[in-house]
Amino acid sequence: MYIAAFIYKPGQRDEKFHRLSAIIDDIAISLPGFVGAQSWTSADRTLINASYYWEDEASIQAFARHPRHLEAKRQYRRWYAGYQVVISKVERTYGDGAIAQLLSNDRQGQVRRA
Template sequence: MFLVTFRLDPGTYDAEFHELNDAVQAAAEDTDGYLGKRTWHAPESEEVLVVYYWASLDALESFGADADHREAKRRWTEWYDAYEVTVTEVVESYGSGFGDDPDPPA
């Protein structure tokens, strides 16, 4: 499994952002190998972390080729003050206390 952590400092969102953001999320969900996402908001700042879960690097690369996703990456300065992406391969995952389903969110 691969995780993509998208860390962002939001700027100003307009209608065009929301339309493109919705299209990018739909493209992710339509990509074979997309497993879900989780979002966290930092209590002391406006920073946001979004972690996307992917079954394989091939799935992630397939999503990366999506035209809406590429457009959003080109236009990031219109809507974010800063961003950072980290791609991580999960070697092992374990624990308890989050219910019976250890899989990422759908």
């Protein structure tokens, strides 16, 4: 499994941002290899981390190359005061299963946003 963490400093987010963000989430959910997603906001509320979980790197690349995602990338300066993407390969996961169930629910179209 891989995680594509999109860490950003929000700028001015307008109606177009929210529409495009929802479309991008729908695209991620629809792609083969999508596992789930979660978003976190830093304690000082200056950064947001939107993490997308994928089965493999090919799935991440399919998402990155999707035309609507590329459209959003071209316009990022309108909505973000800065960003960083971190792609990580997951070596192992463990826990009591409750969080894994939440990720499984995300696969059904319930992406959580900060």
